[in-house]
Amino acid sequence: MLASQKALGFGFFVLVACTLVYYSLSFSSFYPRKPFVLSRHSDSNTLLSSPPPAAEPLSCPPPLQFRLDSDPRLDHIVIIAKTGIETMSQRLLQQVTTFLPRFKNVVYVSDVPGRLGTETIHAFKHPNSALNGWARDSPKYVGGFGLAWSLYPEKDWYFIIDDDTYVFAENLLEFLSPINASIPYQLGWAHYGGSCKMVGAAHPTPPHRMIQGGGGILVSRGTFPKFLAAQQECAQRTSTCLTGDQAIGACLAYIGAAPPNAEHPFGFYMHDWRSGSPRFNVKGVDPPEFWWSADPCHRPVTAHRMREHDVQDAFDAELATDPIRKKNLSIAARSTGAGQNVQSSSWGGWGRTTYADLMEFQLFRLETVVEGRYWYNATADPAASASQKAEISKYRIVMEGKRNARDGVAWSGTVDSEIADVKDIPSCIAQCVGKSTCMAFLYDTTTRKCDLFSRLGGRAEKKKVASGVVRDRYRCHQESPPFVQA
Incomplete structure (x- = not known):
């Protein structure tokens, strides 16, 4: 058996083992x-x-x-x-x-x-x-x-x-x-x-x-x-x-x-x-x-x-x-x-x-972040320019769908901006990370329209789209309340 096949078989075995352990313990531990x-x-x-x-x-x-x-x-x-x-x-x-x-x-x-x-x-x-x-x-x-x-x-x-x-x-x-x-x-x-x-x-x-x-x-x-x-x-x-x-x-x-x-x-x-x-x-x-x-x-x-x-x-x-x-x-x-x-x-x-x-x-x-949900890697995207790779890589962006065929999940929400005639996906993402109020984006590869959302709404399955969330934009910094003794 080839080494790659052995590795694949071992990986499948570990995945099945983890799944069994998870379901056996999730309701009792x-x-x-x-x-x-x-x-x-x-x-x-x-x-x-x-x-x-x-x-x-x-x-x-x-x-x-x-x-x-x-x-x-x-x-x-x-x-x-x-x-x-x-x-x-x-x-x-x-x-x-x-x-x-x-x-x-x-x-x-x-x-x-x-x-x-x-x-x-x-x-x-x-x-x-x-x-x-x-x-x-x-x-x-x-x-x-x-x-x-x-x-x-x-x-x-x-x-x-x-x-x-x-x-x-x-x-x-x-x-x-x-x-x-x-x-x-x-x-x-x-x-x-x-x-x-x-x-x-x-x-x-x-x-x-x-x-x-x-x-x-x-x-x-x-x-x-x-x-x-x-x-x-x-x-x-x-x-x-x-x-x-x-x-x-x-x-x-x-x-x-x-x-x-x-x-x-x-x-x-x-x-x-x-x-x-x-x-x-x-x-x-x-x-x-x-x-x-x-x-x-x-x-x-x-x-x-x-x-x-x-x-x-x-x-x-x-x-x-x-x-x-x-x-x-x-x-x-x-x-x-x-x-x-x-x-x-x-x-x-x-x-x-x-x-x-x-x-x-x-x-x-x-x-x-599995099964169609993944972290967008700008440095590995050949469509991204050097400046876009540098800027987008400062943020953590979660996307969903098939990485190559752009069929996946489209986010919705409060529209902050609608930008027409956007060249490609990294260009839409760059528009989002460049705007401090942008929480998520939706790029339609057919119409080349880029929607930027200031508040996250729901999601729906959609063909020929790329959509994602800028994780760093939705977080809370608060001290623990006075009665909590850490």
Whole structure:
């Protein structure tokens, strides 16, 4: 066998081994899939793995296990984890092996009864059995809040989330810290008006914004006296609402707990993890919030539409922004007598994660720059001039698609400039890096038009284009908060 064939065979063997190890451990062990370079600052630039050399050998990082205990600072919060028969056995497991162990008070609700380990999954069935998916959610919201209060009464906050939602606990604490829970509140991402009403009620349902359920709905302790009195009526009069978040929104607005009239009340931000997925994003359909935040230093309270390894990536982003665990990583890396790396949890400051940190782990980790996503190398591009190579090489640019045939993924966003008759791809990239507000670019090889974006939106598959992101333009430099002792 030729040496090149042997090398190819060995490389394939290592790749398969790494894949098996990853999937066998991702739901039972918590470990960084690459060593993290950490900083006292929440600076996503420090987390960036350098573009890999062409011949970098394949390797599997050593597992690093954590025993996750509940965080007593979160004991005033009750999580209502909402799932359904279609997704219960898949998505819920990702949550209970990442962020949910931080919460002592968790209630599981679905449309069918079940068990998750020692936990009971409570069923709230929709009266219309012909409905599918989230169309059956109305009873879970209204009944779920009532059940959560009966199991964990007099807590400050009750937070219902989807089974594809991730909660950044440290950001949640920061968000809730200035808010008085004795006041009736319904909080979350209030992105448009609620169309559902309390049908046949004694008085009209007031106009109100609807809290989007995927980002989670927070209800304060002060809301419950009126809600518990109206719970049965709410269940009956909102049963025809299209979605559960509309149903609970109408109910709470009816009893006087409508959301504040602001899209991000008290600074609640939600990251749609699919904002970078061509499969979900269609031009002209997704609202602006489904884009990346214009401010990379914003701290999302939740992320939504998590699929496959997304939950692990979000968990790793929290871990990498932990100034306390940073000190202990070297200790955790020492093997125990059993041959495993184990560290017990010590809550108190990890995971004040920014949008810049999430972009790092969603788009720019070394593990993600594969399968059609690659670092653009200007020095290896014969179309680039000497001056373009020198200028572009100062930046790290991630592109997607086939390197030779320019079919790939086209970014969209807030258009900063549209430049016509641009000679070639490196010329478009040079226009972008030469403009400090340019976050991403899209070059159409047919029309020779170069679009520069000042804010990242969604992505879509497109023929004969070259598109990429300037990684260095989306980062956050912030000191750790005063209460974090590094």
